[in-house]
Amino acid sequence: MSVNATAPATVGGRTAAGVNTSNYQSILRNPKFQALVSSRGRFGWTLSVLMLVIYLGFILLVAFDKPLLAQKISDGSTISLGIVLGLGVILSAFVLTGVYVARANGRFDDLTEQLKQEMGG
Secondary structure (H helix, E strand, C coil), X not given: CCCCCCCCCEECCEECCCCEXXXXXXXXXXXXXXXXXXXXXXXXXXXXHHHHHHHHHHHHHHHHCHHHHHCECCCCCCCEHHHHHHHHHHHHHHHHHHHHHHHHHHHHHHHHHHHHHHCCC
């Protein structure tokens, strides 16, 4: 995955965030930075696709197999399989968010810190 290496708008050789444009370019060309951006993007898209599959799977069940979702989870229960699966869809969103946050606060932050030290920041 390539990172757009065009410099942002500058004033007096600095970006809007106050970063020297030569530092900006060297960061964009750094293989560790490119690996971080690529890894973070792939991980984010993987989790997004997984959530989409879970959600669409539930919606397809609602559309095409209502009798399955209407089944009670046990004899005498008022709770249907659809309620349990719907709750599972909601909980999976929280779990996948937690997985992303754990990775971001661990591996991605570690890589970012390594880059900052390597770049002298």
